[in-house]
Amino acid sequence: MSARIYISRDSGALCVGAEEVATAFRKGAEKRGLDLEIVRTGSRGLYWLEPLVEVATPQGRVGFGPVKPADVEGLLDESEKHHLCLGLVEDIPWLKNQTRLTFKNCGIIDPRSLEDYKAHGGYQGLAKALEIGPKATVEEVVTSGLRGRGGAGFPTGIKWRTVADTPPQQKYIVCNADEGDSGTFADRMIMEGDPFVLIEGMTIAGIAVGATYGYVYIRSEYPDAIEAMEIAIREARKGGMLGKKIAGSQYDFDMEVRAGAGAYVCGEETSLLESLEGKRGEVRAKPPLPAHIGLFGKPTVINNVLSLATVPIIMAKGGTFYRDFGMGKSRGTMPIQLAGNIKHGGLYETAFGITLGTLVDEIGGGTRSGRPVRAVQVGGPLGAYFPRELFDTPFDYEAFTAADGLIGHGGIVVFDDTVDMAKQARFAMEFCAIESCGKCTPCRIGSARGVELVDKIVAGEDPAENLLVLEDLCNTMKFGSLCALGGFTPYPVMSALTHFPEDFGAKRKRLEAAE
Numbered sequence: 001m002s003a004r005i006y007i008s009r010d011s012g013a014l015c016v017g018a019e020e021v022a023t024a025f026r027k028g029a030e031k032r033g034l035d036l037e038i039v040r041t042g043s044r045g046l047y048w049l050e051p052l053v054e055v056a057t058p059q060g061r062v063g064f065g066p067v068k069p070a071d072v073e074g075l076l077d078e079s080e081k082h083h084l085c086l087g088l089v090e091d092i093p094w095l096k097n098q099t100r101l102t103f104k105n106c107g108i109i110d111p112r113s114l115e116d117y118k119a120h121g122g123y124q125g126l127a128k129a130l131e132i133g134p135k136a137t138v139e140e141v142v143t144s145g146l147r148g149r150g151g152a153g154f155p156t157g158i159k160w161r162t163v164a165d166t167p168p169q170q171k172y173i174v175c176n177a178d179e180g181d182s183g184t185f186a187d188r189m190i191m192e193g194d195p196f197v198l199i200e201g202m203t204i205a206g207i208a209v210g211a212t213y214g215y216v217y218i219r220s221e222y223p224d225a226i227e228a229m230e231i232a233i234r235e236a237r238k239g240g241m242l243g244k245k246i247a248g249s250q251y252d253f254d255m256e257v258r259a260g261a262g263a264y265v266c267g268e269e270t271s272l273l274e275s276l277e278g279k280r281g282e283v284r285a286k287p288p289l290p291a292h293i294g295l296f297g298k299p300t301v302i303n304n305v306l307s308l309a310t311v312p313i314i315m316a317k318g319g320t321f322y323r324d325f326g327m328g329k330s331r332g333t334m335p336i337q338l339a340g341n342i343k344h345g346g347l348y349e350t351a352f353g354i355t356l357g358t359l360v361d362e363i364g365g366g367t368r369s370g371r372p373v374r375a376v377q378v379g380g381p382l383g384a385y386f387p388r389e390l391f392d393t394p395f396d397y398e399a400f401t402a403a404d405g406l407i408g409h410g411g412i413v414v415f416d417d418t419v420d421m422a423k424q425a426r427f428a429m430e431f432c433a434i435e436s437c438g439k440c441t442p443c444r445i446g447s448a449r450g451v452e453l454v455d456k457i458v459a460g461e462d463p464a465e466n467l468l469v470l471e472d473l474c475n476t477m478k479f480g481s482l483c484a485l486g487g488f489t490p491y492p493v494m495s496a497l498t499h500f501p502e503d504f505g506a507k508r509k510r511l512e513a514a515e
């Protein structure tokens, strides 16, 4: 008798015992003389169900989870009648209600197999790019309306066009996989679960702008992602999809992985370039833009993992197909990451326009602690805290800006009613002080003064006056900092003050001060 099962090798699944579960299945099958094929995949992103085991059946994959090694004997005996049976994985509402474009193959394919990637539609985007040529490829990405998923939301196609328009010379594609935002893991999931889609995206970018070499700068805290990317790059090279004359075309493109230097600011694009060049990760003044003078002084496309990994489906299905999802100027889908104190945490890819409340209450199922949700921080450590009153805000770049917040890399961190928002505001300033590259005064000095001010306000030391000073300091940081680390730290601080003044013991005093 033979059977095939799928178990994730994603580091989120490994953390909760996926390796031990796979070993238990191997041993159990040996004991029974069962011919069991265990395919190691990425994660589907339903993290509360990991380790998720999927069994191939004629109807589709049937899921079981969360599985512990002790469950394996029982599963081998009674399978579909087992109490951990979730039915067909594709029919689990949490998954079924998503629109998976960037993540279409994640959790499904074997991330180490180029053949499997191709069997699931891989490299159709590259074929299209080769057919229509570099100029039309850039325009297809412009048409799609894709905006950078790293945080700033800059149109990807416009960035590519700028690099393509520079005179022919050595150019580079740099993938920003530093993923430092709190509550985010989408880049890691793609690299571990579908690395070829990133390789394909970078290859298409290279052809489009005339670059022949690429670097993936992966945070050093992601050893599994580094390994997965390195294996996939070797496989792609072996299969003729990297190196000279890729896929038999006239184009050359190759790439390598570089491990990050372990600082949040190394995710800032110019600091990342400094780090890639072997220097200390310090922010460069702009202009010049990296598109003109980037890595080693050459024109460089620098894009987030998700931006590049979305390009293959845009090319395969067309820019207008992608553009048809979303709202306003936020086109396509966003891989949203639900984290923190949340019942159903994981990766939820959906078209822009869904409200924050739907994401937190309905999809996330509220808090894991069972207590009421009090605040959510969206967009990483530089993102604003949203109170329940703003839960009707749609996931859209402009709507978040209008609410004094940001989407950033799509991370949502949930807090229940035990959170102390004054502590969170202090933490934002402290984080900035620790992570500041030190190049500009508002951030380097301002963040240290910010910590002191929050401490004084909470201690009841001239709160009205210190609140005004804190607001003034936030404005100086916002408008006077060289990069968004200092420039956006005021967002979590001011949102905590605005929406949760009671935690600063200062509501009345604030009003008094304003009078």
Ligand SMILES: Cc1cc2nc3c(=O)[nH]c(=O)nc-3n(C[C@H](O)[C@H](O)[C@H](O)COP(=O)(O)O)c2cc1C
Residues within 6 Å of the ligand: 147, 148, 149, 150, 151, 152, 153, 154, 156, 176, 177, 178, 179, 180, 181, 264, 265, 266, 267, 268, 269, 270, 302, 303, 304, 305, 307, 308, 483, 484, 485
């Ligand atoms: C302090 C700081 C940290 C950042 N960290 C990241 C990061 O980890 N990953 C990322 O893609 N972009 C990060 N960014 C944004 C990058 O500077 C840049 O906008 C992005 O890599 C461009 O790619 P995109 O257009 O595809 O988003 C960060 C920015 C700042 C100011």
Ligand code: SF4
Residues within 6 Å of the ligand: 265, 283, 435, 436, 437, 438, 439, 440, 441, 443, 444, 481, 482, 483, 484, 485, 486, 487
């Ligand atoms: S804002 Fe902070 S991190 Fe950015 S350049 Fe200035 S000192 Fe460096």
